[in-house]
Amino acid sequence: MRTFHAAFVRCLAWALPATALSCAAVVATSFATHSIGPWLHAAAFLPIAASCFAATAFWPLFATDGDAREWVRRATRRPFHGLHHAALGSLCASALCMLALAIAAAPFVPTPRAHHAAQPIGRPILDDAQTQLSFEVGAACKELRLRPIAMLPHGELAPARVDVAADGTRITNEPISFDGTRQLVVLPLDGRRVQRIELRLVRGTIPLLFDQHAAVVVSPDTESSLLGCAMALLVMLVPACAALALAMATGAIAALPVQQALVLTALLVQTAGQAGPADAALTLCARGHWLPTEGLLPSISASLLVTAGFVLAAMLTKKAAQP
Amino acid sequence: MRRILLAALLCAWVAGAIAFGSMDHALRAPRDLVRPVALPFLWRSLADAAERSDPAEAYQCAQRLLAATPGWADGHAVFAFRYALLGGATVLDPDARAIAAKDRLLVALAVMEDARASCGPKEAALLADMAWLVELAVRNEPGIAPLLDPDPAILADRLLAEAESHGGGRMVREKRLYDVPRLCAALLRAGDRRSALALLDEAAARCAQSGIEELAGEWRATLLATRTLLSGEGPANPTLRDQQKADPRLEALAPFLR
Missing domain, CATH: 2.60.120.260 (Galactose-binding domain-like)
Known part of the structure; x- marks a missing residue:
């Protein structure tokens, strides 16, 4: 639980400035262009990426090159050695930032x-x-x-x-x-x-x-614009889940710069690359669709299934890395 | 230390670019770097909007794409034409449809006008396209003609005149001279008979100077004959009047040929 709390605070510290920047950018661009357009996607991406980066930089077992790695590995319990708490802390920080962003973006989103x-x-x-x-x-x-x-x-x-x-x-x-x-x-x-x-x-x-x-x-x-916007932005947690699960799976074999590049790539593929529900959810929200009727559940389930696969791989790699 | 040095270097570069050029110069290099990465996503968002959303969103996506490809005059013309002429997705009553069509035309013209500066040597082509757009929009939705101020024919002629002054070629010159009857009709509708006659005089003179055989001969004679009929000078000539009324190129002037 202490790992979760510490990771949550660290990730929030990284993600909050990004969220503030995103909120300012969304408000400014929406005023300037009279449409929320693609800015919502970029604004949502920034805090999520910051939070994921913070988690990988914070918990030593996300990479092979931390000084405290061995010490932490011995001091924490199997199978994940605190990785899941750190990831959960990052996701909670991201969720909080997404809600803040939803409040800023809701007035500019068409009524769903x-x-x-x-x-x-x-x-x-x-x-x-x-x-x-x-x-x-x-x-x-x-x-x-x-x-x-x-x-x-x-x-x-x-x-x-x-x-x-x-x-x-x-x-x-x-x-x-x-x-x-x-x-x-x-x-x-x-x-x-x-x-x-x-x-x-x-x-x-x-x-x-x-x-x-x-x-x-x-x-x-x-329907409520705020609720619609919040739901769409919370779908952004799905790519974050998959990216962090991938980082957990490769934590035993990759150094921090590689890990962060992997996380960034995984996030980009799932958002800008449209391999996941996040891009569709934000686009539909920006077009004034009410998400619960849009049938995004299969896509979310598929992404979560991939995440579960990465978590399983993380368990196996951690087991294999035991001395 | 290295970061501070890099930041200072960046600031110096931006300041230098602004001092010796403009903000556009300062942004050109980063924009050129980002463009190859951004273009596939911009194209995809345009395709997605065109297939799943409404024409207004598709045109917004097109504008973002065009902002990343400055100087693409044909692109501006294609997307503006598509929006102004085919953007009326909602089924409305005729009056509301005409107002919506006028709004779309004005938005498209404003966007094209804004793009002129970035089109360089293709500015004349863009201006000629703007003139075409006005004509096609009126043909597509005749109800917008009374809503436009100035009259569509006058607006189109102004754009063609500007295209001509920006180096528009023979096509623009010819088109402008062949469009004289419609412009003349617009002036007559506005009650400006003197300007209409002056326009015909000027057009005849320009035909003579054009060096194009068809314009200098037959078309000039037609315009001068039209002028005679409109001015009411000389004896009545019913044969000439019927001949002029039967000419499809003078269709717009038919109600004024007495």
Whole structure:
């Protein structure tokens, strides 16, 4: 517990200035550019990286080149010799910094709303053979977002013209025209509950394919911006977990500069490299999506599974390194 | 000690760059260093925004990409055209649609205007693209014409005139002279008959000086005939009037040819 406390304080001491800098940068750039855009990603990365660096520099068993390494190894219990407490301290410090950043960023994030993908009934294609397509909704709708895939035209190119109806009532005065793939059409609705959306191909030669996210319904209910922002920023702890677990696994074989390079690389791959849930969570938050409805759980679980693998490897390497 | 020395060196370099050049000079080297690292991420965020978000966010991503690639006039034109002409994702009633289209056009023109300084020798091409954008936006959404001040034809001509003064080539000169009827119609709509006639005189003179056979001959004669009809000088000539009204290049002037 003392290791946890000491690591927490040390990591907080490193991460707090980074958090202050990040908060200032987010506020300034959001004011200047009228959008939180990619700045939230950079602002979240800085304190996380600082905290992970602090943990690896603080606890001697994260690297092979510390003077106190052998002494600490003898004085602490197996299997991790305090590494897990140090990592946990770092994660708690990071969590605290992320919450502070959430408070600073929340006023600049669009109000989150739940986005639900509407499920097509039957073959999800509008073409000459199937001119009508229905979607099961069963929820209140503020707007309907259509973004189908336009396939190769049958015969001479003529944009697909589509009529849209909600529960049998037309919601478009004139048919909507689709002539490009993933062309976005936003249909404002009055927030009433809709059971079914019906699309009817009026004319045109371009077949439209409505895949999983081609028809999205936006809820009229707004959620808390602060909560949405906090959830997105706390997802940043997932890459930090994996990076620290990797550092634990390689602690017996690598010196501190190598360890820190590994941690940085692991964080970059999982954030800027999009190999994990963090980048998607922050992007969705910046676009005004409500995270619990976005299906990020599989991605988070996969990252945590990788983390568990690294922790297992850490146990094995520590065991092998016993004299 | 080494860190202090490095920090002092950095400060001296920045101060020197600002003293002998500008802030842009000071930032050029770090920007050049960061660019290769940042570009793949900027492209990816643009692709992601284009595929999953709305056109406004895609245009913001495009602007960040363009900020990292100064001097890319074609890029500015492509992304501005895409935003201004195809950015109307929301289905609105005609009035609201026209207002939204006008807002998008003005944003795109402002961004392109801002980019002019970084485009160097391609500035004239960017200005010509801006003129094209105004025309295409009006053609795409005719409702924005009354919302624009000055009239779209006048705005486009100003941009082309600036392109010409910045070394725009024969294409810009020709386009400007062929666009005279629309500019003339805009002036007539505004009740400025004298300027419209002066414009036709000037255009005829410029056609004669252009050294392009088609402009100096047939097009100049057409413009002079139009001037005669508009000024009301000389006897009425119904044949000429019908001939002029039938000319698709003079379509904008048809309501004024009496």
